[in-house]
Amino acid sequence: MEKKSKDHSFTGQLLDKAGALIRKGMSKMDDHPEEKNLADVAELQKQLKDLEARHEQLQKEKALQDQIIYNISDGFFIIDQEGKMLVVNDALCVMTGFSREEMINLKPPYPYWPEEELENIGEAFRQKFNKEASSFKLIFKRKNEERFSAILETNDIEDADGKITHCFATIRDLSKLEKAFQKVEESRQKYEDLYERTSDCIYKTTPDGKVVRANPALVKMLGFESEEELKKVTITKDLYFDPNERQKILDEKLETYRLKRKDGSEVWVEDQGYFTKDENGKVIFHEGILRDITDRKRAEDELRKSELALRAKNDLLQSILDSPKDIFIFSLDTDYCYKAFSTSHQLSVKKNKGVDIEIGMSIMEINPDPSNWEKVKVNIDRTLQGEQLVFIEKYSHNNRFESYWENRYSPIYAEDGSITGLTVFMMDVSARMLDQQKLSKSEKALKEAQKLSKTGSWEMDLRDGSLEWSEELYRIFELENIEKEQLYQAFQNRVYKEDAPLLNEKIKNLIEKGESYVIEHRIYTKGDDLKHVLCKGEPLFNEQEEVIGIRGVTLDITEKKAQEKLIEQNLETLNQQNNELHRLIESNVKLENFAYIASHDLRSPVRTMNSFTGLLKSRAGNKLDEEEMKFLDFIAKGARDIQGLIDDMLAYSKVKSKGFNATGLNVKDLLQNLLATLSADIRENNARVSILEVPDVIWGDRIKLWQVFQNLILNAMKFHTKGSSPVVTISGETTEQEWIFEIRDNGIGIDPEFHEKIFVLFRQLNTKDEFDGTGLGLAICKKIIEQHKGRIWVESEPDQGATFFFALPRVSDNHETLGIG
Structure with a gap:
């Protein structure tokens, strides 16, 4: 038979103790058969039930504790005083690569401690046990021997005497953050x-x-x-x-x-x-x-002068056309025919079009494609109208590569100012365009990376005090409109005053000793709130190895800090709620025991008092005067009130002890049968009770839900305004998760101040002279609804009637409850 591993958690230890008590009780019954009278058996059974209920509650608390521990994103472990590893969550196993079995029950050094870091880790634990610090940045290793930086946060667990019994800690992997930097x-x-x-x-x-x-x-x-x-x-x-x-x-x-x-x-x-x-x-x-463009400008000027003054001297014009390198130049007349061209243009047309151009040839001959010619013709015609055109055009070379050319179309003027043709300059700007694209992509990528990571970059020149910030850094510090000359002082004003000395010391050491630094500090926002930032700075040196500037990055870690604080607060709140739950469970058990014993033991003497009061009244009635008969009536009424209180206390104590017998219920049938049972009360109060639309079938304990509806309907009829007849409506609806019921009346209403208090034991808002009752009816309703894992509440204002709601969790088709256990 497979041996179960022992549960070393705190809740597990409590479960072991509860189990031992149960076994001890059973053993006691076996060892003393002579004492097995009815009273002993009943007492032992009661103790066993209490222990079993406690055992079940502890199991639920353990499940909740395990869920919290194994679902946090950081690595988590618990060790005892000897350093033995008791609890390890999945996150730590994933982070280190070691399984839970490889770490549980081990003592230091743990497998994820690198040998070269043992001294640093030992010093951290020394500081922790001396209470000098609780948070440390350390180097750990994964199972594949990869090293990684991490933040270790430690906390002590103390017993009632303040003695440290255990320690729990979280490990946060910093490797992703460093890669982002x-x-x-x-x-x-x-x-x-x-x-x-x-x-x-x-x-x-x-x-x-x-x-x-x-x-x-x-x-x-x-x-x-x-x-x-x-x-x-x-x-x-x-x-x-x-x-x-x-x-x-x-x-x-x-x-x-x-x-x-x-x-x-x-x-x-x-x-x-x-x-x-x-x-x-x-x-x-x-x-x-x-x-x-000095060369190009000079070429254009020279060309214009040459065409105006020496257009007849073609040899001089040709030399001018060929002077700029990597530029194609040609001139056309008003009939689109070549007047001149550079050798580079001639060779290009030969290579790409297979045409040998010459003076007087129409440019249309090298553009046989009509669509391509129309595009060229539009530009030529615009230039012949006196426009100067400048544009960049992309060319594809047999789908092998692309090139970019800057085109400049300029008119040629005669001495009388008329246009005699045009000159076209074509320059290969592919390298320039590529540089611009790369620069644009790089700038965009840098801005996006900084924005996504909330990281700003900065650089300070110590020689003139100038400071350069990226756009994201302006957003982090909320200084978008600050003048550049005021930037450093504005930055200093933003630094939290308690963090400023350490930051300035780091900057001073960098300037004087060339030491890089990484520091967390706080800054003020425009609204005087605080942000947390992580800042890294490194020195810039000149050729003489002198520090001439500082370059760095700043990361906004406010959200990270808030998340860490929220986790801390949630853990603390959970512990407080857990302690309060223990107290309430213990108090509730004691109250139920007291209610059962008190009501059970009081029933007999109250019945006796009621009986003898009746006998005394019947036998001595003619011997007593009117005032003495009134006294007997007071005694009889008091006995009846006590009897009602005892009955309600027994009903309250039996809500849970009777168990939970859930079945499918036809709501309309249940309500109609209930109203038939209450017909005498309805007639006595001259009430009108209506059943509106309700869910067809629900899942719950018929007897207990009958009691809930009965108490709420009787209350609705009882607390009505004098002089008016009670009007009560019952309705319900089905939502995705719940069945919700509503009992509405036209009674005296309830002040919102008491909406929660009316469900507390013995809480009555009115005197017995106004309305009879024990103050237990709504408490019984609340206990039954909570046993169904539901909720009950009221909406009301004084003199506006009251509407009581209760909601029950829906169940699946195979009758397994969503919330009822």
């Missing part, structure tokens, strides 16, 4: 590499003419030594020949204009820029990409 850093590094290596000139400026960012290509194009040197210039004064030029360019959104290099020379640029605005629509940055 690594991915963000890789994305940022890719962006920086592309930013540094691209041939396009990337800029970011402020409306007042300051350079915020400039990549190496822009610094080189303008003839400066470094980005720092370029940042010191005033744009309108140092980069334009006329200080008013910049404003004109921004207002008219010019794409082509000239700039002044550091040495005073001229450089023509093509600007693909845009304005960045704040939430109020105010421009805060002008940024984009510049491209040096």
